[in-house]
Amino acid sequence: xxxxxxxxxxxxxxxxxxxxxxxxxxxxxxxxxxxxxxxxxxxxxxxxxxxxxxxxxxxxxxxxxxxxxxxxxxxxxxxxxxxxxxxxxxxxxxxxxxxxxxxxxxxxxxxxxxxxxxxxxxxxxxxxxxxxxxxxxxxxxxxxxxxxxxxxxxxxxxxxxxxxxxxxxxxxxxxxxxxxxxxxxxxxxxxxxxxxxxxxxxxxxxxxxxxxxxxxxxxxxxxxx
Amino acid sequence: xxxxxxxxxxxxxxxxxxxxxxxxxxxxxxxxxxxxxxxxxxxxxxxxxxxxxxxxxxxxxxxxxxxxxxxxxxxxxxxxxxxxxxxxxxxxxxxxxxxxxxxxxxxxxxxxxxxxxxxxxxxxxxxxxxxxxxxxxxxxxxxxxxxxxxxxxxxxxxxxxxxxxxxxxxxxxxxxxxxxxxxxxxxxxxxxxxxxxxxxxxxxxxxxxxxxxxxxxxxxxxxxxxxxxxxxxxxxxxxxxxxxxxxxxxxxxxxxxxxxxxxxxxxxxxxxxxxxxxxxxxxxxxxxxxxxxxxxxxxxxxxxxxxxxxxxxxxxxxxxxxxxxxxxxxxxxxxxxxxxxx
Numbered sequence: 001x002x003x004x005x006x007x008x009x010x011x012x013x014x015x016x017x018x019x020x021x022x023x024x025x026x027x028x029x030x031x032x033x034x035x036x037x038x039x040x041x042x043x044x045x046x047x048x049x050x051x052x053x054x055x056x057x058x059x060x061x062x063x064x065x066x067x068x069x070x071x072x073x074x075x076x077x078x079x080x081x082x083x084x085x086x087x088x089x090x091x092x093x094x095x096x097x098x099x100x101x102x103x104x105x106x107x108x109x110x111x112x113x114x115x116x117x118x119x120x121x122x123x124x125x126x127x128x129x130x131x132x133x134x135x136x137x138x139x140x141x142x143x144x145x146x147x148x149x150x151x152x153x154x155x156x157x158x159x160x161x162x163x164x165x166x167x168x169x170x171x172x173x174x175x176x177x178x179x180x181x182x183x184x185x186x187x188x189x190x191x192x193x194x195x196x197x198x199x200x201x202x203x204x205x206x207x208x209x210x211x212x213x214x215x216x217x218x219x220x221x222x223x224x225x
Numbered sequence: 226x227x228x229x230x231x232x233x234x235x236x237x238x239x240x241x242x243x244x245x246x247x248x249x250x251x252x253x254x255x256x257x258x259x260x261x262x263x264x265x266x267x268x269x270x271x272x273x274x275x276x277x278x279x280x281x282x283x284x285x286x287x288x289x290x291x292x293x294x295x296x297x298x299x300x301x302x303x304x305x306x307x308x309x310x311x312x313x314x315x316x317x318x319x320x321x322x323x324x325x326x327x328x329x330x331x332x333x334x335x336x337x338x339x340x341x342x343x344x345x346x347x348x349x350x351x352x353x354x355x356x357x358x359x360x361x362x363x364x365x366x367x368x369x370x371x372x373x374x375x376x377x378x379x380x381x382x383x384x385x386x387x388x389x390x391x392x393x394x395x396x397x398x399x400x401x402x403x404x405x406x407x408x409x410x411x412x413x414x415x416x417x418x419x420x421x422x423x424x425x426x427x428x429x430x431x432x433x434x435x436x437x438x439x440x441x442x443x444x445x446x447x448x449x450x451x452x453x454x455x456x457x458x459x460x461x462x463x464x465x466x467x468x469x470x471x472x473x474x475x476x477x478x479x480x481x482x483x484x485x486x487x488x489x490x491x492x493x494x495x496x497x498x499x500x501x502x503x504x505x506x507x508x509x510x511x512x513x514x515x516x517x518x519x520x521x522x523x524x525x526x527x528x529x530x531x532x533x534x535x536x537x538x539x540x541x542x543x544x545x546x547x548x549x550x551x552x553x554x555x556x557x558x559x560x561x562x563x564x565x566x567x
Contacts, residue, residue, distance in 0.1 A: 118265065118345035119398070121391035126349055127363040133353035135469060136342040165470075207471065 025092035080123040101178040109140030109171030163206020172218035179223035253407035259330035271382035276400025286358035296323035302486035309497025317356040322497035327406040410543040428540025445484040454513030
């Protein structure tokens with residue numbers, strides 16, 4: 001009898017200690033017309049049919065804030081969010097404590113020091129296709145797809161948004177209220193409602209157009225309702 | 226107290242000596258401090274050898290025909306003589322003259338227009354350019370991982386068989402950092418081993434009076450950008466640095482090249498328009514075209530008599546570094562790329 005009880009206690013203890021610690025962090029869900037975006041799927045708008053073939057962007061320096069004094073910095077600094085790799089949409093850390101955080105902040109893009117630092121690995125490796133080759137610098141955001149509105153070959157739109165030198169720095173700081181579930185929406189309907197695809201369909205180099213579009217994209221993050 | 230101080234001084238001297246030893250010969254004593262941060266990519270003989278193999282291996286190009294050395298030949302001080310514009314896959318012809326490669330740790334940017342901000346990232350440009358190697362970085366790395374040569378080499382040098390873009394670029398950089406040219410007659414005169422002839426001495430004087438403000442000793446370039454008054458070539462319409470910065474004050478500015486190894490690296494200028502040094506000097510005396518962005522240093526005009534031109538060219542030839550151009554350590558690595566089969 002005693003043995004059985006001991007065994008049960010031991011088993012319960014074992015189970016509890018192996019239950020994984022809850023990871024907290026952020027999940028980004030790109031949406032269009034209130035639906036989760038699927039690549040290579042048609043979305044119908046009043047003005048056109050739109051399809052995304054690639055959606056990639058860098059998020060860096062994620063911090064949680066409570067009041068003015070308490071801050072938690074995520075240990076990994078740079079994250080490449082790539083819609084074709086669902087695992088990349090979740091950025092989690094076991095070390096985040098439940099603490100009624102007020103807000104979360106991060107940079108959409110890569111800072112200028114990192115842009116001038118030479119060859120880097122992991123999410124920053126140039127094989128990820130997020131580094132320009134004809135000129136140095138990271139592509140902070142890559143949005144590619146098709147719209148019947150685009151007067152381009154195969155109706156393609158290509159937005160490669162980057163640039164880190166004055167006066168065309170594209171990296172944008174984003175601050176959002178903290179959501180306990182860590183779920184954040186990136187509303188591409190909002191971005192595309194501001195773009196006239198008939199005239200603005202191709203951005204492939206740093207400049208004012210890239211800065212303007214990134215500034216709008218930075219306002220498209222929302223905590224999920 | 227004094228004893229402690231002596232110990233500290235001796236110890237720091239030892240550390241300093243050790244630091245210099247590590248890059249023996251790669252940072253010449255008469256050169257300024259390099260711009261490349263060696264601490265971030267510490268040199269290692271195995272890594273340098275991988276970089277050398279990559280530099281000579283056409284695996285970097287789409288159809289495996291073009292290597293870095295196709296346009297940067299060691300015998301031309303790593304430029305391409307006889308070709309005004311660079312060549313690429315499928316007999317493509319580019320828009321600029323392949324520059325000579327040496328003393329790269331002292332460059333703050335790369336390319337004639339400074340498009341590239343770090344030596345590590347330079348190779349991405351020719352690899353991905355449709356008219357040069359026509360590849361993608363990702364595909365090159367895949368080919369390297371599948372090759373019979375490279376995974377073994379990377380494992381011994383970097384401790385991993387898995388080749389990434391980062392490691393490939395760092396290895397290439399290591400080899401490029403060893404391309405140091407500092408053993409010309411000029412350098413030997415400076416260190417007291419040799420003496421200039423009277424022509425060379427007079428040429429040196431003329432150089433210091435007329436050229437040294439942009440082609441600064443001892444690198445013989447400030448590696449800044451300038452418009453040296455070349456009339457625009459309407460077949461190329463190349464506006465240089467402006468295409469990168471989009472600033473009108475950068476119109477027709479190109480990176481100032483070094484004057485070292487000129488005998489090996491003709492033709493000259495970003496579009497290879499001059500084959501001979503005489504033509505270059507004639508440009509500076511008679512051909513400079515004024516424009517809003519022309520270097521103010523050229524505004525007052527340069528005058529050389531024909532004798533002075535001869536002397537100046539005699540001096541410029543003392544900047545040829547034969548030991549560098551024929552250094553076997555810089556050549557095709559036969560033992561890696563074409564090993565003898567038993």
